[in-house]
Amino acid sequence: MTQLRFDDRVAVITGAGRGLGRAYAELLAARGARVVVNDPGGTLRGDEHGEDVAAEVVRAIREFGGAAVASTDSVATPAGGQAIIDTALNTFGRLDILIHNAGTVRPGSLSELSFEDFEAVLDVHLRGAFHVVRAAFPQMSAAGYGRVVLTSSIGGLYGNQRVANYAVAKSAMIGLSNVVALEGAAVGVRSNVIVPAALTRMAEGIDTSAYPPMQPELVAPAVGWLAHESCSISGEMLVAIAGRVARAYIAETPGVYRPSWTIEQIAEHIAGIRDTAGDAWILPVVPSAHIDHIVKSFALATEGK
Incomplete structure (x- = not known):
């Protein structure tokens, strides 16, 4: 089988300094993409920045002959989202792929979750997705080509306890991606959702001793295909967990019709x-x-x- 490559393509990957995002960045760069590694180096809560994780990934990519540049702007603001996309345009002169992977976690039950923690998580996951999509979509539309991959979660599909903020933000990725897919259909832009699960720092504190292999590298190929020019789908969701890749979808029962109801x-x-x-x-x-x-x-x- 011919290797699927990304030669001459430019990819922006948010949250690419660690875990899943780093695996995506290194895979695409190894296949020829020029990559903007975006990560402000924040804590898992997102309340402290400064660790130079983006630069470390760039160094690793350059060591194996790839092309990459670091971006430490935050997706949480419109200005930050625009700056991230501008980094691709100013450095490499184009933008072909946008993968929004950045995320934070601030747990709390519905009885205790603060409004500040609710908004802070939405700022990165949901508003962050819109901030980079809003900056990237006109560029892709003008070029007549683009691949957008937004990140949901099994917590977004099915919910989970003590993370209402995370669940809300991740479920919203589905609607946003669908709109990108619809508006992008006429201009060569495809958009899909990845629903990944891997052992990253978000699993800290969980007993994973009985888990099967769940390294980020098991998820990266699915994201790589969604980001590739040969990707044949748009407006869909792919699940990737512990080596299993599947399609998730929304369906309706035929239901029951009556002219009126009580x-x-x-x-x-x-x-x-x-x-x-x-x-x-x-x-x-x-x-x-x-x-x-x-x-x-x-x-x-x-x-x-």
Whole structure:
């Protein structure tokens, strides 16, 4: 099989100083990409910056003959997001790939989570994604090409205790990526979501002794394909955990149609409403899931009259 390479491509990877982001940066650079390694070197909470992790990754990439430049701007502000993208344009003259991996964690139960900690996590994960997408998308659109990979989590798909801020931010990646995919379809920009799990510093304090191998390098190839020009999908989600790569998707049951409903009738028909044994609606985001959902729903109403 011919090796999939990134020669002449420029990639911006946020949160690339450690863990998953570093694995992505090193893989793409090893395959020929020129990489902007973005990481302000913050703590896991994101409240202290300064460790020179981005520069260390750049040094490692250059040692094996790759091309990379460090960026220590924060994704948490619009100015920071723009500066990160400008680093790619000013250094390498173009932008082809955007991988938003930056993240922080500030746990707390719903009874104790502070408003400050809620907003701080959204600033990096959710607003950070928009800040870099907003700066990158016009450049990609003008060039007629782009690959965007946003990072969700099993916590975003299914939730988890004591991390409402993280779950909210990660679930929002799905909607943002879908919009990028829809608006990018006409201009050669594809956008997808990676749902990764790996042993990084976010696993600190967890007993992982019984876990199978879960190094970041097991996730990186899936992200590499999503970032490659041969990527054939847009508006989708790939899961990568412990060597398993799968598709996650949103589906609807066909449901039950009635011309009118009462609370009691909902109770009576709830089994049929929830029945997943029938033909599920799996609507492709691109080109028209939003419209397909409405059309199919209206069709049931029309047929039921």
